[in-house]
Amino acid sequence: MLKEKIKSSEYMYRFILHYMLKKSPIFREWCNDYYECHTMFKFQEFGNLNQDKLIYIIKITNPTWGFFAAWKRVCMGLLVAERYKFIPVVDWTDSLYYESNGVNGIFNPFEYYFKPVSDVSLDEANNSYNVTFYGKNSNGMSDTTYGVDKKTIDDFVRVSKKYIRIREDIYNALAEQIESLFGSRKILGIHVRGVEWGNLNGHPIPVGLDDYVDEADKAIEKYGFEKIFLATDSEDTIFFFKKKYGDNLIFYKDSIRSSSGKKVLAIYDDTIRRDKNRYWLGYEVLRDMLTLSFCDGIIAGISNVSLAADVFKQSREEAWDYKCILKQELCKNGISLRKAIKLMKKEANTYQNGIKQKKGIR
DSSP states (O other), X not given: OHHHHHHHOHHHHHHHHHHHHTTOHHHHHHHHIIIIIOOOOOOBOOOSBOTTSOEEEEEOOOTTOOHXXXXXXXXXXXXXXXXXXXXXXXXXXXXXXXXXXXXXXXXXXXXXXXXXXXXXXXXXXXXXXXXXXXXXXXXXXXXXXXXXXXXXXHHHHHHHXXXXXXXXXXXXXXXXXXXXXXXXXXXXXXXXXXXXXXTBTTSBXXXXXXXXXXXXXXXXXXXXXXXXXXXXXXXXXXXXHHXXXXXXXXXXXXXXXXXXXXXXXXXXXXXXXXXXXXXXXXXXXXXXHHHHHTSSEEEEOSOHHHHHHHXXXXXXXXXXXXXXXXXXXXXXXXXXXXXXXXXXXXXXXXXXHHHHHHHTOO
């Protein structure tokens, strides 16, 4: 009876099997291969298509990830696909940026902004004969790793050149906006993670805005930057830099940002009312990243946005005149992102209800 009960639960059966075999050196080696080196893959049959191909779906499985956390997972997955000669397919349908009605007939959010990474569509992949899914990267790096080494950046640059291409309509629209904003002036880009939660487990502990200003003043004096482009998702950060740099500060005025005094990241704020809001939030952070990559210099903390800006710049075989990534420690004993999101959603609703009360709206 007990054996039957254990076998009826796949999780319990695997746990006990793992416990019983843990002293076996052969089993331990198998586990290391599967979980760390990723030299073992489980292929599944979803249909009869592409029987001569090995399809590798890089799927976003965590709906709390921001845009460039998802982008980084794509880069990591592409490294594995390249290593084992798999056909990569990116699936962002479970991401924060999914629009239930699609965008221009497209229902995979990755393809709202980027061209497919291979000739196999997601629909085809979901009906193919040999399909496996992204697991852990072959170098053991976690999806949530902040601050990557030079080799990893070089690898990201290589796969970006080969696979990741912004859709032409998106790129042309962004290039036009960047040209209008910059002109021929020498620009210092600054990226500030907007609403910082200094107690988020595994995330960088934020540095003060004064630290950014100190570095910016030194860079302006030494390198002669004429304007500062600020990428942030916080109105409070805009106000701070505007007070310091006045008309020498440029930024995108039409972006949705966290309201002053509101400690809620826009991507987790369900009270925002805008048609295709999730699509536009992705568009705006992509625009900020690409604009940063066209700056002559950059000051940023440790973030996936600044990492992507560096990768995209190098992918165009360009170099920074000046680059400063501020040193930050990672929080080791903080709260989880899921708990923080829950608190942010609660604050967003409280904030919205307060506005309604002031306006006398029931």
